[in-house]
Amino acid sequence: NAGVTQTPKFRILKIGQSMTLQCAQDMNHNYMYWYRQDPGMGLKLIYYSVGAGITDKGEVPNGYNVSRSTTEDFPLRLELAAPSQTSVYFCASSAGTATWSNQPQHFGDGTRLSIL
Amino acid sequence: GNSVTQMEGPVTLSEEAFLTINCTYTATGYPSLFWYVQYPGEGLQLLLKATKADDKGSNKGFEATYRKETTSFHLEKGSVQVSDSAVYFCALSDLRKTSYDKVIFGPGTSLSVIP
Numbered sequence: 001n002a003g004v005t006q007t008p009k010f011r012i013l014k015i016g017q018s019m020t021l022q023c024a025q026d027m028n029h030n031y032m033y034w035y036r037q038d039p040g041m042g043l044k045l046i047y048y049s050v051g052a053g054i055t056d057k058g059e060v061p062n063g064y065n066v067s068r069s070t071t072e073d074f075p076l077r078l079e080l081a082a083p084s085q086t087s088v089y090f091c092a093s094s095a096g097t098a099t100w101s102n103q104p105q106h107f108g109d110g111t112r113l114s115i116l
Numbered sequence: 117g118n119s120v121t122q123m124e125g126p127v128t129l130s131e132e133a134f135l136t137i138n139c140t141y142t143a144t145g146y147p148s149l150f151w152y153v154q155y156p157g158e159g160l161q162l163l164l165k166a167t168k169a170d171d172k173g174s175n176k177g178f179e180a181t182y183r184k185e186t187t188s189f190h191l192e193k194g195s196v197q198v199s200d201s202a203v204y205f206c207a208l209s210d211l212r213k214t215s216y217d218k219v220i221f222g223p224g225t226s227l228s229v230i231p
Contacts, residue, residue: 004159040223042120042220042224043221045218090160092159092160104165105160109157109158110159
């Protein structure tokens with residue numbers, strides 16, 4: 001009963017380093033999302049995917065890249081880490097859209113990332 | 117643009133107290149409205165939803181009614197428990213975006229329930 005699994009849970013990076021945040025879901029969901037959560041700011045959508053091979057930008061995509069080679073996996077890559085990317089990152093998935101098909105988003109437990 | 121405003125926290129209540137967390141929204145059209153809950157160290161979970169005016173969403177003793185006339189979706193619970201301590205997010209779906217599930221989240225309200 002894994003749902004959405006994110007790794008790592010915590011990471012500290014130096015400015016300019018790169019890393020990949022992993023996200024995997026075992027529910028065969030087509031839709032996947034990456035959000036960042038900053039204190040007092042709610043969640044902002046970084047990138048999303050509506051199926052394998054299809055990705056698109058959300059509200060705050062600058063400094064990030066994604067890929068979706070399989071239905072299960074949706075990694076998020078930071079190429080040149082900057083202090084402004086210090087945040088908690090959440091991956092989510094859904095079978096459809098909450099509005100049109102009554103399918104809620106399922107969230108992972110998050111990755112807490114600090115850039116120093 | 118569309119937005120969600122929530123009452124600022126943190127909110128601290130004694131066990132069995134009545135809870136209200138205010139949420140108002142600005143939106144074009146008729147968005148669906150949601151409450152998500154985030155327990156410490158976990159991701160968000162959908163708590164309840166309402167898809168049209170006057171709908172009442174309910175779950176685990178929580179309720180919220182979609183009020184179009186006041187553009188509100190306040191969360192209520194008659195008797196809170198310590199286990200309800202969490203951060204609560206009001207959210208709406210942006211109907212202008214139909215290719216994906218664009219959900220706009222409020223900033224969250226932290227609730228602490230003390231015995």
